[in-house]
Amino acid sequence: MSDFLIHVASIACIYGMLALSLNLQMGFTGLVNFGLIALFGCGIYGAALAHVMGWPLIAGLAAALVMAGLLGLFFARLGRRLSSDYWGIATLSIAEVIRITVMNESWTGGAQGISGLTLLFGDLRPWDGLARLGLFALALFATYLLCEKLVRSRFGLAMKLMREEPQLARALGHDINGIRARVMLISAAIAAVAGVLYAHYLTFVGPDQLVSADTFLIWSMVIVGGIANNRGVVVGAVLMQFAMAFVPFAKDLLGLPTDFVAAARLILVGGGILLFLLLKPQGLLPERVGAGK
Amino acid sequence: MFQFFSDALLRAADLALIAVALSAVYSLIRFPNVALVQYAVVGAFLAISLQSAGLGLVAAAALSTLAVGALAVLFNLAIFERLLKVESSIALIGSLALSMILSAVFLLVYGPTAYRLQLPVLAPIRLMGVRLTTWQLWTLGLSVVVLALFALLLLRTRLGAEMRAVATNAPLAAATGIETRRVTNIVVFLSGMMAAIGGITLALRGSVSIDMGTNLLLPVFAAAILGGLGNALSAIVGAIVIALAETVITNTNLGPLMGEAVWFLPASYAPVASFAILVLFLLFRPRGLFVSEVTRV
Amino acid sequence: MDNKLLSLAGVLALGALFHAVPAVAADEFTLGAIIPLSGASATTGEDQRRGIELAVKDVNAKGGVLGKPLKVIIEDSGGKPQTAIDAAKKLVSVDKVPLVIGEYSSGITIPLGQYLVQEGIPHINPASTSGLVRKIGATSHSMVGLDNVSTEFAARDVLGHGWKNVTILAMNNAFGQGVAEEFRKHFEAKGGKVLSTVMYTLGQPSYRRELQQIEAAKPDAYVFTAYGTEGALIMQEAFELGLQQEKPFYSILITMMNKDTPAEFKKGLIGMDVGYLGAGGESYRKDYEAAYKEGFLSAYGGYAHDAVEFAAAAINKAGSTDHAAVLKAIDELGKQGFDGATGEIKLDADRQRTSQPYLKFKVEGAKLVPYE
Numbered sequence: 001m002s003d004f005l006i007h008v009a010s011i012a013c014i015y016g017m018l019a020l021s022l023n024l025q026m027g028f029t030g031l032v033n034f035g036l037i038a039l040f041g042c043g044i045y046g047a048a049l050a051h052v053m054g055w056p057l058i059a060g061l062a063a064a065l066v067m068a069g070l071l072g073l074f075f076a077r078l079g080r081r082l083s084s085d086y087w088g089i090a091t092l093s094i095a096e097v098i099r100i101t102v103m104n105e106s107w108t109g110g111a112q113g114i115s116g117l118t119l120l121f122g123d124l125r126p127w128d129g130l131a132r133l134g135l136f137a138l139a140l141f142a143t144y145l146l147c148e149k150l151v152r153s154r155f156g157l158a159m160k161l162m163r164e165e166p167q168l169a170r171a172l173g174h175d176i177n178g179i180r181a182r183v184m185l186i187s188a189a190i191a192a193v194a195g196v197l198y199a200h201y202l203t204f205v206g207p208d209q210l211v212s213a214d215t216f217l218i219w220s221m222v223i224v225g226g227i228a229n230n231r232g233v234v235v236g237a238v239l240m241q242f243a244m245a246f247v248p249f250a251k252d253l254l255g256l257p258t259d260f261v262a263a264a265r266l267i268l269v270g271g272g273i274l275l276f277l278l279l280k281p282q283g284l285l286p287e288r289v290g291a292g293k
Numbered sequence: 294m295f296q297f298f299s300d301a302l303l304r305a306a307d308l309a310l311i312a313v314a315l316s317a318v319y320s321l322i323r324f325p326n327v328a329l330v331q332y333a334v335v336g337a338f339l340a341i342s343l344q345s346a347g348l349g350l351v352a353a354a355a356l357s358t359l360a361v362g363a364l365a366v367l368f369n370l371a372i373f374e375r376l377l378k379v380e381s382s383i384a385l386i387g388s389l390a391l392s393m394i395l396s397a398v399f400l401l402v403y404g405p406t407a408y409r410l411q412l413p414v415l416a417p418i419r420l421m422g423v424r425l426t427t428w429q430l431w432t433l434g435l436s437v438v439v440l441a442l443f444a445l446l447l448l449r450t451r452l453g454a455e456m457r458a459v460a461t462n463a464p465l466a467a468a469t470g471i472e473t474r475r476v477t478n479i480v481v482f483l484s485g486m487m488a489a490i491g492g493i494t495l496a497l498r499g500s501v502s503i504d505m506g507t508n509l510l511l512p513v514f515a516a517a518i519l520g521g522l523g524n525a526l527s528a529i530v531g532a533i534v535i536a537l538a539e540t541v542i543t544n545t546n547l548g549p550l551m552g553e554a555v556w557f558l559p560a561s562y563a564p565v566a567s568f569a570i571l572v573l574f575l576l577f578r579p580r581g582l583f584v585s586e587v588t589r590v
Numbered sequence: 591m592d593n594k595l596l597s598l599a600g601v602l603a604l605g606a607l608f609h610a611v612p613a614v615a616a617d618e619f620t621l622g623a624i625i626p627l628s629g630a631s632a633t634t635g636e637d638q639r640r641g642i643e644l645a646v647k648d649v650n651a652k653g654g655v656l657g658k659p660l661k662v663i664i665e666d667s668g669g670k671p672q673t674a675i676d677a678a679k680k681l682v683s684v685d686k687v688p689l690v691i692g693e694y695s696s697g698i699t700i701p702l703g704q705y706l707v708q709e710g711i712p713h714i715n716p717a718s719t720s721g722l723v724r725k726i727g728a729t730s731h732s733m734v735g736l737d738n739v740s741t742e743f744a745a746r747d748v749l750g751h752g753w754k755n756v757t758i759l760a761m762n763n764a765f766g767q768g769v770a771e772e773f774r775k776h777f778e779a780k781g782g783k784v785l786s787t788v789m790y791t792l793g794q795p796s797y798r799r800e801l802q803q804i805e806a807a808k809p810d811a812y813v814f815t816a817y818g819t820e821g822a823l824i825m826q827e828a829f830e831l832g833l834q835q836e837k838p839f840y841s842i843l844i845t846m847m848n849k850d851t852p853a854e855f856k857k858g859l860i861g862m863d864v865g866y867l868g869a870g871g872e873s874y875r876k877d878y879e880a881a882y883k884e885g886f887l888s889a890y891g892g893y894a895h896d897a898v899e900f901a902a903a904a905i906n907k908a909g910s911t912d913h914a915a916v917l918k919a920i921d922e923l924g925k926q927g928f929d930g931a932t933g934e935i936k937l938d939a940d941r942q943r944t945s946q947p948y949l950k951f952k953v954e955g956a957k958l959v960p961y962e
């Protein structure tokens with residue numbers, strides 16, 4: 001049992017980082033990114049390509065950061081000309097196209113993916129699970145501190161101003177394009193780090209990890225936890241991740257057919273988003289208004 | 294060559310109905326409803342179920358079309374009207390969530406296998422080297438008729454005039470006595486019907502599985518955005534451009550470039566074509582082919 | 591404030607639920623299986639589930655495992671490695687099963703197997719045929735001959751018909767990519783030529799584009815592999831495009847798609863598949879048809895069936911669930927040979943199946959008939 005809990009908690013930390021990344025974009029800056037999974041994908045494939053080339057882990061991290069940074073800048077560039085819902089659709093399309101390309105090209109391992117990455121702390125058995133959980137929790141905490149510091153800074157005020165009143169922000173002399181590019185760069189870096197950690201935990205990377213349904217899982221974490229509240233989205237990530245992990249137990253407990261598991265997960269994500277949007281749009285922990293310095 | 298155009302035309306017909314529906318709804322309520330592609334799947338599945346319950350093909354298709362129209366109105370009243378009070382991007386997220394819930398329902402009811410309508414096998418037709426089936430001609434005809442009817446409705450009737458008025462300036466339309474909510478829900482009903490017909494025509498020519506909606510999402514959006522979201526009839530042009538691009542991608546032999554006799558891009562790259570065109574347009578003409586206004590975010 | 595209470599309550603409720611999960615009843619013996627019951631490979635997953643169900647019935651009719659009735663806890667992989675590993679962690683650390691069977695596609699079996707090897711848990715691969723499966727590790731075994739075995743048989747058969755230039759059409763997943771690559775390798779080594787290879791994405795409403803692509807190469811024959819309903823659609827569209835009337839079609843693992851395809855769209859179709867031979871194969875086929883009122887959904891139900899039977903036999907032989915004892919018993923059983931529905935199962939030094947019976951099939955009316 002405890003191994004299983006450690007596993008679910010480790011994955012929850014990774015998703016917590018992704019939820020913080022989305023929260024910077026969507027929660028604080030109003031950037032409706034439906035292609036977040038592609039930034040995460042840069043992370044996992046950066047690690048995987050380094051593995052294939054025989055590079056050390058740190059080179060994989062660097063490759064991941066570079067790829068995610070470039071993609072983030074491309075997203076930001078598209079955002080110059082588009083209103084938020086158009087941008088949302090564009091980012092969704094880019095993520096899908098990246099998934100299709102990865103699936104069909106041979107240098108990415110194609111549909112078979114890339115396996116055999118080194119397991120983080122694999123030598124520390126039987127304490128490797130705890131060591132990884134410690135590292136992931138530390139990474140999550142560091143990300144949380146970074147995000148908190150960012151949104152409480154002058155730059156954070158500009159982000160929120162851009163979300164609420166883009167015209168006003170421009171009139172006050174803020175460089176909207178610059179803010180967007182910087183937010184995308186920072187959140188892309190967070191997603192990439194999460195991806196590298198994830199790849200070296202699962203030790204396998206494949207195109208199935210890039211499906212858009214996972215972007216919406218992260219969205220559900222942000223919406224359930226509380227848009228524009230860093231603590232809230234981490235709570236949301238933990239809750240959603242544990243709820244997803246709990247589904248097979250509910251199946252055993254109630255004697256339901258195994259098909260139920262996949263459907264129940266879709267309903268948890270879709271239903272979670274819809275219920276909160278309709279009934280409690282501010283999420284479990286609402287945004288703290290006026291929390292800036 | 295003729296085969297190329299017939300392939301592209303059939304593909305355009307696949308996309309046009311749903312793209313027009315998407316665009317028409319957008320013109321009134323200003324958010325792109327992602328769930329529309331799932332309404333098409335509902336229409337196809339419902340028609341298949343009704344047919345296997347013993348209804349005739351035409352009755353099953355008609356009943357399913359009406360049911361999906363009603364369902365679209367129901368969702369609009371229960372979900373989207375409320376979310377739109379907050380913001381259009383919130384409604385967009387809501388429509389994605391609704392799509393996931395519909396996927397779950399498909400999974401529970403139909404499972405993952407592909408389904409088909411029971412149709413008599415008709416001999417293939419050859420026309421100037423083009424290989425067609427009778428069902429393809431029927432579905433093409435049906436799509437053209439439905440689109441023509443919708444165009445007539447939009448351009449020649451009182452309802453159409455009211456729709457255009459609401460689309461152009463909703464508060465002004467309301468002030469002149471148009472019931473905007475009624476007009477909107479009629480359009481939502483029609484959009485559900487068109488999506489269902491789009492799904493049923495796909496079912497008439499091939500098979501339907503729970504992935505159909507996801508596969509349609511990108512090309513349909515690309516067609517609608519290319520036409521200029523909210524500019525319903527120009528989505529037809531968008532659909533034709535996207536279908537041509539996809540067909541060029543999948544029907545062009547790149548063998549000579551690759552140093553082999555025959556080499557094609559995988560057909561799964563077809564959405565990449567729609568996407569590439571889409572991004573180019575979003576970068577240079579974000580409001581579509583036919584609008585010249587300059588916009589700022 | 592109430593929000594914090596709410597989330598706290600949520601966490602507590604979840605924790606309580608985790609603890610409320612009962613251990614499996616002590617009078618049952620449990621094994622674990624992870625198969626794709628949702629996602630792109632779900633039809634095969636359903637077939638695997640049926641195979642497991644029949645095997646459990648059979649094992650229990652013969653007295654169960656270690657004196658207790660056998661139960662296999664089946665988890666859905668969702669066609670995703672992450673979900674499969676989640677499920678494996680649940681089976682291993684919560685249900686405490688002594689052996690895990692799984693999955694179907696190589697891209698998932700490999701990370702799943704690697705995880706089980708790390709934990710020292712015996713693993714049986716019931717379906718994945720990629721060559722990489724061989725390298726998973728010391729506690730991993732395969733009930734299925736890897737794709738180099740099946741495609742070599744197919745390549746010889748196709749050349750035997752005098753077709754030297756072919757095109758390949760296969761689904762774009764780990765299985766399809768493996769088949770396409772291995773077939774090309776064997777076919778070209780034997781003097782044939784693969785003119786082009788087209789990979790198709792599963793779950794599409796039409797495959798006319800792909801069919802026109804394979805047609806353009808003007809081959810002597812079309813070699814393809816497809817799952818049930820997709821295969822049916824491909825055959826129908828090949829008929830409508832006139833491809834079938836012009837050139838022969840050859841199906842690798844033909845039983846996967848035969849059932850769903852109406853007779854008029856598969857006149858003259860030939861192919862190969864695993865032979866369900868001998869007493870085990872015949873009785874499995876009979877039980878299957880009696881239980882599910884239809885023919886096999888795929889070629890993989892039988893392997894999942896044999897994985898359960900083999901595991902049960904090995905654990906009975908070991909006399910305990912101790913991992914080392916079970917692994918030793920699997921080794922001995924693999925050397926000595928075990929009669930399953932898919933023929934005699936023998937394992938090589940890498941714990942992979944050495945050979946399996948393949949048959950040539952041709953279509954007569956709606957039915958498949960083996961021929962020589």
